[in-house]
Amino acid sequence: MSARIVFLGPLRDLVGVDDLDVPAPLDWSGLLEAVPPSVADQLKLERVNIACAGRVLSDKTALCAQDGEEVALLPPVSGG
Amino acid sequence: MSARIVFLGPLRDLVGVDDLDVPAPLDWSGLLEAVPPSVADQLKLERVNIACAGRVLSDKTALCAQDGEEVALLPPVSGG
């Protein structure tokens, strides 16, 4: 019973790894405890989004990742 | 001592020739007499311009073409 946290862009640099497996189910407070404090601080900012199972959450504090699901931490984007 | 009147676009169709040599100097009233009435009617419309010696006239009634100069009759354009 585990979920995978995926770090993207500058958040990956903060952690130094691509992803991290944690016990499931995983909610918002569990996520904040599972990541380093520097990442948790970022997650609390409005400009950082979270996707669970391939869908971006409109309210990230409602996170509830089940076994086998991926939780992606999405800092501000820049493409093109 | 002659000037050349050049017909462009739909005005060329009205006349049936590409150009017409007329005595110089040529002024606005001389031009209206030198061309067929159907073309003269068009020339009086604001949307038809006249160029003399490669320059578009801001006031076409001020036309004064000298010997060897070309007078181009310019109907509304459509490019691209």
Add this chain to the structure above:
Amino acid sequence: MRDVRLLAKGFSPAPPLAALARACPDAGGIASYTGKVRAGGVKVLELQHYEPLTLPGMEALADRAMQRFELDGVVVWHRTGHIRAGAPIVLVAAASRHRRQSIEAVDFLMDHLKSAAWFWKREKREDGWHWIEPRAVDHTDLARWKENSARV
């Protein structure tokens, strides 16, 4: 780089676009527009021009675009003569530091070529030749740039 041409024969957009990219290594982007003869109904299109005005007018237009949109380079190619369905009529392209400058320059160039450059266009359809005049929307499009002229 400023490449302005009147072409009596057909052309392909790829070589001038590639040449513009090579000539402007510091540009972050290249915008382009290729206009062609639509397949439906029109058999052939004819573009007349007037030598003493048409090319000088296109060159002056390209210079205005270079200055107004701070371009690194610009391409303005326009066909004359008879053009068959499917073939390109016009290519404009602009290279600039920032994205929106090149896209706006292409918009600006096309609006002016469409209704403020010295070309006369007619189409041969089933029932013969028809002269084309700018549509009302072409004049509206052109007027956008005049309204903005105080800003730029």
Add this chain to the structure above:
Amino acid sequence: MRDVRLLAKGFSPAPPLAALARACPDAGGIASYTGKVRAGGVKVLELQHYEPLTLPGMEALADRAMQRFELDGVVVWHRTGHIRAGAPIVLVAAASRHRRQSIEAVDFLMDHLKSAAWFWKREKREDGWHWIEPRAVDHTDLARWKENSARV
């Protein structure tokens, strides 16, 4: 025709532009924008993406553009991975009946790819890697389309 790709290797804009023109014979024109790594200062650029979101997001964006601007066809190609100076990062192209629709579609697509698609970009300069965030002007550009959404 809707051609949306994430590309791990380099590409040239000419083949997809030619394919779009062939696929859309009734379109009067094709607008395009190619964004590339600027030569000055940046040695290499890296684009990260997130597989479950990035390509589906680009496909949804292309569909929105097709519908909003009544396009005959659209191309959205975007690089991922490491990209060297001078190489293309992104190509968008749109084919439409009328000129301004394709030009506006390109503008719309680029504004969204720049600051509303799932990419993270960093540049390697003399002093190491730097993450790039959208500039304020990118957000302003994007907001233009939201204001207009009631109209379209």
